[in-house]
Amino acid sequence: MDRDCRTSCSILVSGGEGILRVASYDIQFQKGLSLREFNGTYGSEDQCAEAICKARWPDGFVCPECGSTRHCRLGRGLFQCQDCRHQTSPTAGTIFQDTKLPLTVWFLAMHLLTQGKHSVSALELKRQLGVCYDTAWSMKQKILQVMTEREEGRVLSGRVEVDDAYVGGEQHEGKRGRGAAGKTPFVVAVETDPEVPERVLYLKMKTLEHVSSEELEPWFRKSIIEGSLVLTDGWKAYNFLEDGWEHDAQKSPGGWKSAKVAAFRWVNTVLGNLKCNIKGVTRWVGRAHLDRYLAEFQYRFNRRFDMKSILPRLLTTAVRTPAMPQALLKLAWMDKTA
Numbered sequence: 363m364d365r366d367c368r369t370s371c372s373i374l375v376s377g378g379e380g381i382l383r384v385a386s387y388d389i390q391f392q393k394g395l396s397l398r399e400f401n402g403t404y405g406s407e408d409q410c411a412e413a414i415c416k417a418r419w420p421d422g423f424v425c426p427e428c429g430s431t432r433h434c435r436l437g438r439g440l441f442q443c444q445d446c447r448h449q450t451s452p453t454a455g456t457i458f459q460d461t462k463l464p465l466t467v468w469f470l471a472m473h474l475l476t477q478g479k480h481s482v483s484a485l486e487l488k489r490q491l492g493v494c495y496d497t498a499w500s501m502k503q504k505i506l507q508v509m510t511e512r513e514e515g516r517v518l519s520g521r522v523e524v525d526d527a528y529v530g531g532e533q534h535e536g537k538r539g540r541g542a543a544g545k546t547p548f549v550v551a552v553e554t555d556p557e558v559p560e561r562v563l564y565l566k567m568k569t570l571e572h573v574s575s576e577e578l579e580p581w582f583r584k585s586i587i588e589g590s591l592v593l594t595d596g597w598k599a600y601n602f603l604e605d606g607w608e609h610d611a612q613k614s615p616g617g618w619k620s621a622k623v624a625a626f627r628w629v630n631t632v633l634g635n636l637k638c639n640i641k642g643v644t645r646w647v648g649r650a651h652l653d654r655y656l657a658e659f660q661y662r663f664n665r666r667f668d669m670k671s672i673l674p675r676l677l678t679t680a681v682r683t684p685a686m687p688q689a690l691l692k693l694a695w696m697d698k699t700a
């Protein structure tokens with residue numbers, strides 16, 4: 363985040379080996395996966411196909427029909443089980459299923475969508491990948507679907523700043539704030555270290571029909587561990603938090619002054635960056651796509667501690683995500699944006 367580089371705070375990262383302290387300066391200036399390294403690792407069809415096999419079967423091929431590991435390799439990358447003779451394509455049942463594009467194009471799309479601080483529009487992908495706009499748009503939607511499914515199960519805890527915000531609709535003349543016509547509301551939750559609120563950890567967001575307790579409560583129950591300290595403004599829809607969480611309802615001064623309340627420093631910083639990202643990259647996001655765009659932003663934010671591993675980790679999820687049904691993609695296409 364922009365604010366990271368102006369502060370000298372450190373950030374706690376929960377990992378397999380426990381808790382690490384990472385200076386926010388180091389997050390900004392860490393080495394990512396350079397284009398040269400990317401080309402060296404994923405520059406050929408064989409390298410990409412092997413990377414998919416390794417992500418899908420880290421301990422070696424397992425027949426999806428009978429579970430046998432005895433196999434031989436056929437042409438076109440197919441595996442044949444030596445017990446039941448079933449043939450399996452490494453891309454079957456993944457987001458790459460039935461693709462007519464070289465895998466190198468898919469990998470480059472995933473690289474471009476994960477290494478930058480900001481998103482990449484379908485139009486920019488089209489230019490960078492040398493494919494037609496429709497193809498770039500479909501690829502982007504499928505990759506965003508992977509990010510959405512990966513972030514679905516994220517749970518926050520500790521100290522969590524919450525706010526709701528809006529995209530779309532009238533920017534200047536329409537009614538502003540809650541209930542504004544044509545705007546899509548969404549809720550934003552940012553987890554910070556309970557001891558040191560300057561240490562921001564993870565982010566979770568969700569679009570809503572209305573900012574009501576009926577919609578918010580089920581999402582909170584599965585997204586924020588009960589007992590956590592949750593800071594909100596005084597909006598009545600958050601009153602359900604009294605039952606299960608430590609609820610700190612801050613009195614909001616209203617209008618632009620609300621963005622200056624210290625308790626909501628991080629949620630406001632995230633919101634500012636998100637809005638810049640949407641305006642700068644896609645200009646506009648329709649309601650039908652907003653959840654996927656939010657998940658994309660969230661995915662990159664929550665993995666900003668380790669840019670080098672972000673592509674292999676995305677690949678691990680991509681081979682476990684079924685191909686997006688064509689009907690769903692067509693439905694999305696009808697409401698497409700950049």
Ligand SMILES: [Zn+2]
Nearest residue numbers: 425428443446
């Ligand atoms: Zn088999």
